[in-house]
Amino acid sequence: MRKAYGVGLLGGLLLLAGFATPDSALQKVRQFRQSHENQLLAEYMQLLAIPNVAADTANLRQTANFIADMMRRRGISGVQLLRAPTAGVAPAVYGEVRTPGAKRTLIFYAHYDGQPVNPKQWAAGLSPFQPTLASGSLAKGGQLLPAPQPATALNPEWRLYARGSSDDKAGVMSILSAYQALQASKLKPTVNLKFFFEGEEEAGSPHLSEILGNNKSLLQSDLWVICDGPVHQSGRKQVVFGARGDVNVELTVYGPKRPLHSGHYGNWAPNPAMTLAQLLASMKDSTGRVTVAGFYDDVVPLTAAEQQAVRNVPNLDATIREELGFVRPDGGGQTLNELINQPSLNINGLQSANVGAQAANVIPTTATAVLDLRLVLGNEYQKQIQKVVRHMQRQGFFVTTNEPTDAERLRYPHIVRVVPKAGYNAQRTPMDLPIARSIVAAVQSTTNQSVVALPTSGGSLPLYAFKEQLNATTITVPVANYDNNQHAENENLRLGNLWDGLETMAAIMRLK
Numbered sequence: 001m002r003k004a005y006g007v008g009l010l011g012g013l014l015l016l017a018g019f020a021t022p023d024s025a026l027q028k029v030r031q032f033r034q035s036h037e038n039q040l041l042a043e044y045m046q047l048l049a050i051p052n053v054a055a056d057t058a059n060l061r062q063t064a065n066f067i068a069d070m071m072r073r074r075g076i077s078g079v080q081l082l083r084a085p086t087a088g089v090a091p092a093v094y095g096e097v098r099t100p101g102a103k104r105t106l107i108f109y110a111h112y113d114g115q116p117v118n119p120k121q122w123a124a125g126l127s128p129f130q131p132t133l134a135s136g137s138l139a140k141g142g143q144l145l146p147a148p149q150p151a152t153a154l155n156p157e158w159r160l161y162a163r164g165s166s167d168d169k170a171g172v173m174s175i176l177s178a179y180q181a182l183q184a185s186k187l188k189p190t191v192n193l194k195f196f197f198e199g200e201e202e203a204g205s206p207h208l209s210e211i212l213g214n215n216k217s218l219l220q221s222d223l224w225v226i227c228d229g230p231v232h233q234s235g236r237k238q239v240v241f242g243a244r245g246d247v248n249v250e251l252t253v254y255g256p257k258r259p260l261h262s263g264h265y266g267n268w269a270p271n272p273a274m275t276l277a278q279l280l281a282s283m284k285d286s287t288g289r290v291t292v293a294g295f296y297d298d299v300v301p302l303t304a305a306e307q308q309a310v311r312n313v314p315n316l317d318a319t320i321r322e323e324l325g326f327v328r329p330d331g332g333g334q335t336l337n338e339l340i341n342q343p344s345l346n347i348n349g350l351q352s353a354n355v356g357a358q359a360a361n362v363i364p365t366t367a368t369a370v371l372d373l374r375l376v377l378g379n380e381y382q383k384q385i386q387k388v389v390r391h392m393q394r395q396g397f398f399v400t401t402n403e404p405t406d407a408e409r410l411r412y413p414h415i416v417r418v419v420p421k422a423g424y425n426a427q428r429t430p431m432d433l434p435i436a437r438s439i440v441a442a443v444q445s446t447t448n449q450s451v452v453a454l455p456t457s458g459g460s461l462p463l464y465a466f467k468e469q470l471n472a473t474t475i476t477v478p479v480a481n482y483d484n485n486q487h488a489e490n491e492n493l494r495l496g497n498l499w500d501g502l503e504t505m506a507a508i509m510r511l512k
Helices: 013-017 024-048 057-073 169-184 208-214 272-281 304-312 317-324 381-394 406-411 434-444 463-470 495-509
Strands: 077-082 092-097 105-111 132-134 159-161 192-198 223-226 238-240 242-254 344-351 366-375 398-400 415-424 452-454 457-460 474-476 492-494
Touching: 024 057, 024 159, 024 169, 024 495, 057 077, 057 092, 057 169, 057 192, 105 169, 105 495, 159 495, 169 192, 169 495, 208 463, 223 434, 223 463, 238 434, 238 474, 242 272, 242 381, 242 463, 272 366, 304 452, 366 381, 366 457, 381 398, 381 415, 398 406, 434 474, 434 495, 463 474, 492 495
Parallel strands: 105 192, 105 223, 223 474, 238 452, 242 457, 398 415
Antiparallel strands: 077 092, 092 192, 132 159, 159 492, 242 366, 242 415, 344 366
16 A cells, blocks of 8 residues: 555544545446547537637636536536626636535535637647647647547547646536536435636636625535646645635836937946846845745744645655756755745746847836745735835835836936736645545545645635635645646646546545
């Protein structure tokens, strides 16, 4: 027997769960999936073909309506679009299934919106909203495949390339297909089921609290099961008890009011790209630790059990470094699993004038960067922004939220405009709750590999809003492959992960 991960207050939870010897219910669900893979994939490709960029409200509405129809076809009751009071906001898609005699209610969450795309950055033969199959990861030599015929045998190692294929329409599809499999197999859920699919997660969920607050009675539950993110890098299924918070901040530094010839004015006119680079460099030391004063001060430490769980997560740092092609990680010797439980400061992107074929010998007028601040339990996102602002002020910058006036340009040698985006705080659920034990046991029942129990994921989810508005308990059960390129070009989903996700969600719907 392999070692089970997660100890301390978990009380040997995974060992108690045992390992999967496919019971009759799992066998029936698997048989349904195996005999309906082509139909499920065809439906999923239809969903992926609808653009879902967070700023594209028209296509987001179409996506929401498509998902609502998927739910109605599966016999889910009370299907409706939950709208925010603010006009123009993508709705949440809701439905429910009442189970006679059930004493617990689970709400299954995923989001259907996606990150912006630049089609020119996608590999040849790929387009973000034309779902395309490949024989494997293109980064590892996979080849593009023709559209499958209805009777095509589907290899679980094939990859499906499209925006949202992994993040997070995979969650929507896994959840709804799981319920479909139970219905077709004449297997009853053991709990009341509710479904909630959000349309603003990739924009920071700025109106989620409005939707939750307006539907508090409808959205009461014993647990929210969050289906988002990847499984562990080892390929093992995992259960995650928290997520980091997140907020983005756009910084713009100013130089001359018009672009200047770098020969005529170089060494004299301040270059905003250089100024911004120096400012950003001041925010981290050589090990990658953030040097902003107080950046780590508010962190609520992991409990002894959570620390032990982190130590017991498989350490694949060396393998991942080799795959990604770098020799020395940040963190001063700490592991990836340790570092994702700390707040971080990341540069999402930089822009100033042109590069490549469009590069010119100029001193640019502005330089812009977008910072991504990830938060852990105890951080408050607005306070974290203010720490960064105070750091910039200590570096001699005049900080403003507006375009600088001519008078300000002539008064302050260094000016930075700060534009915060929507954000939210971190949330973490205790690992020893009885319902947490039940969730891990359900997931473990679908696999012969030990399930990874993780206190906090590296990614962010708006779990704080569920706690704040509904006092809800949340646990995340991801399904996507870890190398899915989420948020980037060539996003993909391994088909085997989609099928595993179906089985996982079906097992949770029959929670013991």
